[in-house]
Amino acid sequence: MQTKVKDAIKYALSVGYRHIDCATAYSNEAEVGEAFLETVGDDKIVKREELFVTSKLWNTKHHPEDVEPALKKSLDDLKLDFLDLYLMHWPHAFKRGDNLFPKNPDGTMRYDYIHYKETWKAMEKLVAKGLVKSIGLSNFNSHQIDDVISIASVKPAVLQVGVQIDYRISQVECHPYLAQNELIAHCNHRGLVVTAYSPLGSPDRMWKHPDEPVLLEETIIKKLAEKYSKSPAQLLLRWQVQRKVAVIPKSVTPARILQNFQVFDFSLTEEEMRSIGNLNKNWRYIVPMVMVDGKPVARDAGHPLYPFNEPY
DSSP states (O other): OHHHHHHHHHHHHHHTOOEEEOOGGGTOHHHHHHHHHHHBSTTSSBOGGGOEEEEEEOGGGOSHHHHHHHHHHHHHHHTOSOBSEEEESOSSEEOSSSOSSOBOTTSOBOEEOOOHHHHHHHHHHHHHTTSBSOEEEESOOHHHHHHHHHHOSSOOOEEETTEEESOEEEEEEOBTTBOOHHHHHHHHHTTEEEEEESTTOOTTOTTOOTTSOOGGGOHHHHHHHHHTTOOHHHHHHHHHHHTTOEEEOOOOOHHHHHHHHOOSSOOOOHHHHHHHHTTOOOOOSOOOEEEETTEEEETTTTSTTOGGGSOO
């Protein structure tokens, strides 16, 4: 998989991608860094100022004294001097340490209860030191977003291709089954740009349930894809682009990487946009689950800062 990640990044950069979304929890930043080392620089195919790199602070590094070392580890792995954007991956924390998923003897997660506002203040110092250009939030609900904005001296912001835009950013799972209309409206009202992860429904997840709905096989998506001579994935990405939601698809397959980039040569009608939006069923794919008494439950729902106990 390491070679696949490196090759995928190199190919994506060669066909025109310039926004690379990373995270400590993905456990592949060293491979991404190898690709950057070979392709990014004054004498390489991509200049650093053309590249927009995001990474994310993991749940075990929320204590203020852990934030800068965690960032510097990502920078070292990515072979970069700074990040364009650094996100807090989740609002709730795990027990401090180097184990990404610390557990109790009974198999439950070992949590920490430090507040994300303390973590945010530590992240602000990274901007002052020039280690990151901007900081933002991932998987935060509307109340938590407002909570951070209320105490922030460095507002959650997004950079695009080396140019600072006076917007704020929130990254969330978003696709037609989880349209996030209320959260997007809330973010827009506060000047935040929403970035959608898992826009294709994460069909390659290792933990997917055999009975869950498959977004790429939805009838209306397939029919519209045929109408426009596009793939179902391209239809889903175009839907997000037209609703002014930034989107970060994931693939290691060259043909799909190129295909995911080719969504700017057609437009959906208003009626088609509505028909795709009507697929919404508030279905989350990216929720860590555990079995309790034979039933699947959200693993972290008992944490007081867990974001998905709120409607949006």
